[in-house]
Amino acid sequence: MKIKIKRESKFQQYEVDLENATLLEVLNHIKTTQDASLTFASGCRSSVCGSCAMRVNGREVLACSYKLQDGDEITPLKNLPIIKDLVVNMDKAYSFNKLSKAWLNPTEEKVAISQNDEKLNEIQSDCILCGSCYSACPVYTLNPDFKGPFSLTRVFKYISDKRETDEKEKIDAIQTNGIWDCTLCNECTMVCPQDISSKADIEKLRMKSSIYGYIDPNFASFGGGLSF
Amino acid sequence: MQKNILIIGAGGAGLSCALSAHEAGANVKVITKEYPTRSQTCMAQGGINASFGNIKEDSVKSHITNTLKSAHSLADEKMVEFLCKKAVDTVQWLDKIGVCFSRTQDSKIAQRTLGGTSAPRACYAQDYTGLKILHTLYDRCLSKNIEILNERFLLELVCNNDEITGAKILNIRTGEVELHNASAVIIATGGYARIYDNHSTNSKASTGDGIAAAFKIGAKLSNMEFIQFHPTALKNSAILISESARGAGGYLLNSKGKRFVDELLPRDKVARAIDKQIKNKEDVFLDIRHLGEKFINEELPQERKLAKLYENIDPINDLIPIKPVAHYTMGGIDVDENSQTNIKGLFAVGECANHHIHGANRLGGNSLLELIVFGREVGKFAVKEAKEIDQKIEILDDIKLNENPEINFYEIKKELGNLFYSNVGITRDENSLNEALKKVQNYISKLPEMGIYDNSKVYNTNKIEFLEFTNTLLLAEVIIKSAIYRQESRGAHFRIDFQEEQQIFEKDTLVTKDGIV
Numbered sequence: 001m002k003i004k005i006k007r008e009s010k011f012q013q014y015e016v017d018l019e020n021a022t023l024l025e026v027l028n029h030i031k032t033t034q035d036a037s038l039t040f041a042s043g044c045r046s047s048v049c050g051s052c053a054m055r056v057n058g059r060e061v062l063a064c065s066y067k068l069q070d071g072d073e074i075t076p077l078k079n080l081p082i083i084k085d086l087v088v089n090m091d092k093a094y095s096f097n098k099l100s101k102a103w104l105n106p107t108e109e110k111v112a113i114s115q116n117d118e119k120l121n122e123i124q125s126d127c128i129l130c131g132s133c134y135s136a137c138p139v140y141t142l143n144p145d146f147k148g149p150f151s152l153t154r155v156f157k158y159i160s161d162k163r164e165t166d167e168k169e170k171i172d173a174i175q176t177n178g179i180w181d182c183t184l185c186n187e188c189t190m191v192c193p194q195d196i197s198s199k200a201d202i203e204k205l206r207m208k209s210s211i212y213g214y215i216d217p218n219f220a221s222f223g224g225g226l227s228f
Numbered sequence: 229m230q231k232n233i234l235i236i237g238a239g240g241a242g243l244s245c246a247l248s249a250h251e252a253g254a255n256v257k258v259i260t261k262e263y264p265t266r267s268q269t270c271m272a273q274g275g276i277n278a279s280f281g282n283i284k285e286d287s288v289k290s291h292i293t294n295t296l297k298s299a300h301s302l303a304d305e306k307m308v309e310f311l312c313k314k315a316v317d318t319v320q321w322l323d324k325i326g327v328c329f330s331r332t333q334d335s336k337i338a339q340r341t342l343g344g345t346s347a348p349r350a351c352y353a354q355d356y357t358g359l360k361i362l363h364t365l366y367d368r369c370l371s372k373n374i375e376i377l378n379e380r381f382l383l384e385l386v387c388n389n390d391e392i393t394g395a396k397i398l399n400i401r402t403g404e405v406e407l408h409n410a411s412a413v414i415i416a417t418g419g420y421a422r423i424y425d426n427h428s429t430n431s432k433a434s435t436g437d438g439i440a441a442a443f444k445i446g447a448k449l450s451n452m453e454f455i456q457f458h459p460t461a462l463k464n465s466a467i468l469i470s471e472s473a474r475g476a477g478g479y480l481l482n483s484k485g486k487r488f489v490d491e492l493l494p495r496d497k498v499a500r501a502i503d504k505q506i507k508n509k510e511d512v513f514l515d516i517r518h519l520g521e522k523f524i525n526e527e528l529p530q531e532r533k534l535a536k537l538y539e540n541i542d543p544i545n546d547l548i549p550i551k552p553v554a555h556y557t558m559g560g561i562d563v564d565e566n567s568q569t570n571i572k573g574l575f576a577v578g579e580c581a582n583h584h585i586h587g588a589n590r591l592g593g594n595s596l597l598e599l600i601v602f603g604r605e606v607g608k609f610a611v612k613e614a615k616e617i618d619q620k621i622e623i624l625d626d627i628k629l630n631e632n633p634e635i636n637f638y639e640i641k642k643e644l645g646n647l648f649y650s651n652v653g654i655t656r657d658e659n660s661l662n663e664a665l666k667k668v669q670n671y672i673s674k675l676p677e678m679g680i681y682d683n684s685k686v687y688n689t690n691k692i693e694f695l696e697f698t699n700t701l702l703l704a705e706v707i708i709k710s711a712i713y714r715q716e717s718r719g720a721h722f723r724i725d726f727q728e729e730q731q732i733f734e735k736d737t738l739v740t741k742d743g744i745v
Binding site: 020022031032033036037039040041042043044045046048049050051065067083084087089090091094097098101102103104105106107112113114115117118121122125126127128129154158161163164 | 262263265266267268270271324325326328329330331332333335353354356359360363364367368370371378401431432433465467468530533534537538540636638639642680681682684686687688689690
């Protein structure tokens with residue numbers, strides 16, 4: 001089986017004799033037997049640590065849960081600085097969690113969470129921060145400061161949590177370079193290994209923002225014409 | 229001048245510690261060789277024990293009794309009592325900061341029964357308990373603006389007059405060696421089950437780096453021979469198939485299609501029964517076909533997905549090929565009730581430490597609890613003890629490694645894993661252990677002939693994997709010597725040549741650089 005891996009500016013081809021193997025198993029095989037300099041990140045092998053996200057033929061996958069096909073082309077995630085081969089630097093992407101204030105402001109009061117309450121953000125709390133959505137998002141070619149799919153999903157997660165005491169703080173934080181920059185193209189949903197739809201979460205955050213008096217700035221720019 | 233607390237490791241223990249040290253007023257820096265959310269903690273599925281009694285009556289006393297029974301007289305009763313008493317408060321704190329625990333119909337935290345417990349005690353968040361706890365702690369650290377340095381590998385701990393002064397860290401991204409000074413260093417680097425290489429459920433990162441570094445500067449290690457094997461991992465990939473598959477009524481079958489053990493016995497007993505079948509040339513399978521497609525899809529969706537992916541079978545129609553593999557390491561850096569090691573200013577917490585909680589066998593649901601309870605305690609204590617210093621980082625010369633190796637360490641790493649699985653595994657005896665010791669000592673003597681093939685500076689994973697391998701090799705010798713010394717069977721340590729517990733071994737195996745104490 002042949003596999004092409006993007007290294008520096010060009011593709012390098014490797015030949016492996018492994019049947020029915022995951023991409024991660026193949027990468028490990030190459031590293032330990034053919035080319036120790038091949039660089040990629042991995043951890044749990046069972047799709048919960050989010051280390052091994054990369055692209056196969058242009059599509060984001062977790063290397064540990066993708067079965068390699070002959071002729072596959074492997075490239076690193078997009079929209080992120082490449083450190084080496086298939087390893088990207090996640091620091092800036094993760095910093096959007098902080099800028100979006102994606103955390104809970106707890107209350108001292110006892111809040112009862114029902115099974116229904118729990119379902120409100122169960123899937124959002126399945127996020128493994130693998131960065132697939134970030135890579136697939138077309139907004140980054142225009143706006144590198146877009147707070148992005150996983151951070152906005154995380155904001156939705158905390159806003160929909162009954163225990164949150166400062167919803168407005170988060171709504172305020174995601175107005176600029178946030179929810180209104182999304183084009184609702186749904187690419188993030190298509191590539192999420194955990195079946196999370198950041199696009200849907202962003203739509204819900206837009207509705208929530210309107211309750212706080214925010215309006216779509218793209219729409220608002222036409223507003224001036226109405227005041228005679 | 230400030231109290232500078234350096235925490236190495238950013239899993240459940242490291243982040244809990246960071247939060248409490250920050251709250252106690254210290255300047256906190258967390259270093260991880262990955263990113264926090266990639267830590268081993270994310271793999272914990274089962275739950276975190278606390279005797280709320282939300283499902284059925286339960287008590288702190290029962291929690292203590294169950295923990296001590298599983299520990300086979302090697303746990304410290306006072307420490308176990310402390311852990312169990314703190315459990316309810318600890319889970320309430322996690323709930324308060326936003327962990328999405330599953331709920332009961334009357335809006336309480338849901339609890340389930342894990343092996344060896346008298347009540348449904350493990351609070352869980354679907355099959356993602358560890359993941360959701362870890363991510364919530366991480367978000368909380370962001371809210372407190374705690375400094376976290378990603379992708380930095382611990383090389384050495386630095387001491388002056390038997391007191392810790394900092395740590396040498398390899399910045400994986402730049403290849404530079406940094407010396408970080410600190411008033412106190414807390415090791416929270418996780419366990420060492422990856423010594424078994426592909427015979428372990430653990431993340432590839434569980435290579436005992438912090439334990440090896442502490443050992444090298446004279447820290448005492450204890451009970452390193454106690455390694456828990458999980459009965460059911462996928463045969464080819466060692467991916468965990470959760471205990472809930474057996475809990476729900478799954479059978480264990482051999483090649484003849486016969487059941488051979490009560491599937492609900494404790495982990496060590498089931499693992500030994502399976503091991504015996506495998507040693508008699510039988511293949512062993514987990515059979516959940518009779519549970520039905522609907523049940524499997526609802527309750528065991530991860531298991532179905534993983535079996536399809538790694539074994540190419542569908543558990544709805546097929547048997548799942550399994551084997552027992554290394555899952556959790558009970559031993560570690562020996563610490564007292566304040567998580568203090570025998571070196572001033574050096575603390576250890578989490579799986580890398582031996583807090584004398586698990587003894588000879590860990591109870592399911594107690595490991596997540598240990599991380600959070602002792603993580604929060606050590607944060608406070610270390611700050612209280614710490615001196616004020618000026619924080620600084622120095623850049624040191626690069627480490628020198630053999631760049632023309634004659635032996636491929638990746639091959640030895642694999643051999644070491646196979647050797648440990650066969651000779652220092654579910655069962656051991658004097659011959660198997662002596663043979664393993666001889667081989668490991670031979671590998672150690674050949675270390676100068678091993679090295680790295682990639683001599684680049686930036687993000688050199690070949691170098692990191694070699695350094696991790698040398699850490700496991702160092703610990704391998706300690707584990708085998710401890711296992712040879714303990715001429716009895718107790719909990720997870722099973723000697724074919726000494727099958728009973730012996731009163732004289734009702735004590736910890738303590739090891740220093742000079743050997744067994």
